Amino acid sequence: MxxxxxxxxxxxxxxxxxxxxxxxxxxxxxxGGYVALGDSYSSGVGAGSYISSSGSCDRSTNAYPYLWNAAHSPSSFSFLACSGATTDDVLAGQLGSLSSSTSLVSISIGGNDAGFADVMTTCVLNSDSTCLSRINTAKAYVDSTLPGKLDAVYSAISAKAPSAHVVVLGYPRFYKLGTTCVGLSDTKRSAINDASDYMDTAIAKVVANHGFTFGDVRTTFTGHEICSGSSWLHSVDWLNIGDSYHPTADGQSGGYLPVLTNAA
Known part of the structure; x- marks a missing residue:
């Protein structure tokens, strides 16, 4: 006893x-200050409630950076993520708020460099073989060019915000496999999921080389993929085509926010 x-x-x-x-x-x-960088997955495309002053960047009050800021009240908050952003766009226009007083940086980037929108358009509109060919082209880019692009962005962040904890958020798998679901073939769905894994693996490797934290959202999105019956991702939305294959408000709050919160 x-x-x-x-x-x-x-x-x-x-x-x-x-x-x-x-x-x-x-x-x-x-x-310290919190600076949110990146592409549409960080700006909140697909989550609605866009900040009018953000224009075509479509920054949402339902996006995970905005939600984290509201919950933790950092000393300053710069929300610079923008729809369609590539690594070059981050380098050219998103780093101005970084400083020695920045304590947290979040970013999702790389998908547009690898041609995400064109991959999805190709797979929606064309045959299985054409889809697979376009995905293989994207994978080749991820192998040959993306690591160098990511390295340049991460190095620039470290140079401008040397004291910051940097969290790099990845991308979810898009489809729940093995279910009956109207839309793309099982072959396309499986290949798209594999491509997402391929991208996340490549990003995580460069993140580790820089000593940053990789935020893997595939875990939180499990059970909430397209075809799951409880999807946190838009499928093809012909009325708001830009929302297609982006997280909903639930995907931002339930899929991305917990990963940033745990990593921060």
Whole structure:
């Protein structure tokens, strides 16, 4: 009984210390400025409630950076993610708010460099073989060119915000496989999912080389893919075509926000 009481006592101490450290991490992340960079997955395309001043960048108050800011109240918040952004766009126009006082940076980038929109358009409108060929072209780009593009962006972030904790968010798998679902063939769905995994693996490798944190959203989106019956991703939306294959408001709050919160 004595040993059990000691074990329980030590467990309580370790739990308290763990909670304290977790709280300290969140507090540290909120003490400095937070800068949110990236593409449409970070700006919140598909989540609605767009900030009028953001124009064609379509920054949403339902996007995970906006939600994290509201929950943690950092000393400053710069929301610069923009729909359609590539790595070159980040370098040219999104780094101005970074400084030595920036304590947290989040970013999703790379999908547009690899031709995400064209891949999805090709797969929706063409045959299985044409879809697979376009995906293979994108994979070749991910192998040959994307790592260097990501390296340039990550190096620039480190140079401008040397004290910042940088969280790089990945991309979800788009389809739940093995279900009956109107739309693309199983071959296309499987290939698109594989391409997403391919992209995430490449991004995570460069992230690790820079000592940043990779936020893997495939875990939180599991069970909420297209064809799941509870999707957090838009399928093809012919009325709002730009929303297609982007997270809904639930995808931002349930898929992306928890990953950033845990990583920050």
């Amino acid at each position: 004595r040993r059990s009481r000691i074990t329980a006592y030590l467990a309580t101490i370790f739990l308290a210390v763990g909670l304290a450290l977790t709280g300290a991490t969140s507090a540290n992340a909120a003490t």
